[in-house]
Amino acid sequence: MLLRERYPAGKFKDGKDYPAVDELKPLSLLNASISTLFQYTGKDELMPPPERSRPRKEVQAAALLNAIQSKSYWEEEWVGFWRDHFSVYGYEQNVGAFLPHWENEVIRKNAFGNFRQFLEASATHPCMLYYLNNKSSRAGSANENYARELFELHTLGRDAYLNNLYAQWREVPGALQGKPKGYIDQDVYEAARAFTGWTVEDGTGIGGGQSLPKTGQFIYLESWHDNYQKRILATEFEPYSGPMKDGKKVLDLCASHPATAHHLMRKLIKRMINDEPSEKMIQSAQAVFIDHRNSPNQLSILSKHVAKLASTIPEQGRQKxxxxxxxxxxxxxxxxxxxxxxxxxxxxxxxxxxxxxxxxxxxxxxxxxxxxxxxxxxxxxxxxxxxxxxxxxxxxxxxxxxxxxxxxxxxxxxxxxxxxxxxxxxxxxxxxxxxxxxxxxxxxxxxxxxxxxxxxxxxxxxxxxxxxxxxxxxxxxxxx
Structure with missing residues (x-):
């Protein structure tokens, strides 16, 4: 499949010229590696600026072709749900450069897999690390953007945000039993510390005259991590627990929280069945999600269950x-x-x-x-x-x-x-x-x-x- 690339001649920032282009090019980036796609971030100006949107354009074109050729609208819409759930803004250059890999290796690869693994795949991908600024988060300067969206959007949901009711973690119902009903700002701030050091190999200087490689790959920097004790969702985190252990423990807690199942199932059934999902359907799907939380094909099992729920409703009752x-x-x-x-x-x-x-x-x-x-x-x-x-x-x-x-x-x-x-x-x-x-x-x-x-x-x-x-x-x- 070919897609036209057309742009006028111009100049790089250093004044060097690049020629005009008007040609049909194959969709050659759809299966490209992260290191291949890294050059499209514009780092070191390895290609003309108009060319840098190519990864995003190819993904969008391929998605339209998939919509036309797919034998299963259910499958494409299911994938679309997770794409929108873990939403990233592809028109931001550093995000858009990696979209082909994100689409294949995060969204499509995990849409019928295990939700906890899905969370980690998204958290460690350059698209998410750039988009929610965790790339620059380090001890003493933790960026809370990713941590907040992890709680508010990706897992527990806004309904579980209880900061307007409780100022201290001990006050949250269930917290003293280690099962808090929801989360407060303290949880977000502490979780941000847990994800310090999760970054991208993009050439950034790391001190001592050293710099990260320029590959675009995920890397954990121990020297950037806040290793001191933490308390998140009423759970104590021991200091110096080991590489990435703090962040992974946060993902464990968020993925297994009951509020996450309810938040996700309400969104999912609204997307796949109808705009006003019944509480009975939500609870039914929630039970399947929780019962299979350790299954490698958890979301595939869930898809079949939601399909069964949909099949009990006449077509006129599930128009989308x-x-x-x-x-x-x-x-x-x-x-x-x-x-x-x-x-x-x-x-x-x-x-x-x-x-x-x-x-x-x-x-x-x-x-x-x-x-x-x-x-x-x-x-x-x-x-x-x-x-x-x-x-x-x-x-x-x-x-x-x-x-x-x-x-x-x-x-x-x-x-x-x-x-x-x-x-x-x-x-x-x-x-x-x-x-x-x-x-x-x-x-x-x-x-x-x-x-x-x-x-x-x-x-x-x-x-x-x-x-x-x-x-x-x-x-x-x-x-x-």
Missing amino acids: VRKPMRLAAAFINAVNLPFDISEGKIMGQVESAGPALYGWVSPEGPPDGLQWNLSAAYLRQRMNLIQGLSENWWGTGEWNPFSDLPPGPTYSQLLSRWEKPLFGRPRPELSEALTCSQGLTGFERVSDIKVARKMVGYLACSPSFQTEAIEPDFSAGERA
Whole structure:
């Protein structure tokens, strides 16, 4: 698969020139190592600045192709949930450079694995270390960004933040028994100390005339770690416990806390089933999550359980808004469009029709839910996305709206032909409403292929094409 790279000539910071580029390049970075991707951070200006966004662009293009080619929407949405849960901002240069490795080795590799291992994989990856500033955290200057988001977003959740009720750890219900109900700021501050010394090999000076290598790999620096005793979630941490032991112990405590299971399951069921998950479903999934917390395939077991929950609810009771990539994929597949992504122009429209993949600035990730995703800010762009695909505005390919139709079909015949591919069943009321809105009776003949494509695009702009029930898949995550 090829993707165009185009930018004008320019200059590096040192005044040296780099040439203009306009060529189709293969998606060659999708399986690149961290050390290969490190050069895209811009360190030492090893490549022209416009080239440095290439890793992010390739990941975004590959995600759209996956959405089109995937046999399981459930699997892709499950992966998408974890991508948004461990949200990083890929338009920040140091983060975006490593996105291909993050997408493959953190998100996709762990989405059906074990949550505790998932936590550690995210915590030790340069994307997260750069994004939440733990890269520079050291004894005497601990950065609390990662620790706070670990508690508030990745594990226990905001509902478990009890600092407005309790000022001291002893006051938190259950703390004296070693089972605090939630967390307070003291826990965050102490956890930040536990993660000091978790950093990236990026050439930083470490004293004594020495510098870290320039590989982009994770490294633990004992000399940067705060080795003194700590108390986190009512648990005593012994001083000088050993390399990375403090941070790993925090991850253990957070992953196994009951509030984490409840927080995650509420988010997950809302994403996979419907916008208003029942407490019964949440508790059911929570029990499975906890019972299998030591299983290497904990999240695969959970996926099957959530799929079982979803299968008990009629489709009309679990409608979810299609994300922009899914929306594009649904139309492309419905009309058998020979999709060509090589010019890349469609990606800008995909990004404007909803939060861009890895494009949410703050760490809580993009919001979920019908009202937000179908807000006025996005709805028009979503309709333009469908219409542009239908009419080939971005060079993505042309398709035949007259397939399986007699010569010179009527508008009614044309629209009726595409109702089932688009909506899964005949929707004559939509076709009738569309023909009326265009001042037509439906019996007029249509022979202009451009007009036909435009009309089918209009049909796909119907509100009911914006949502769908995610079909449960009990084998998700098991494919090679």
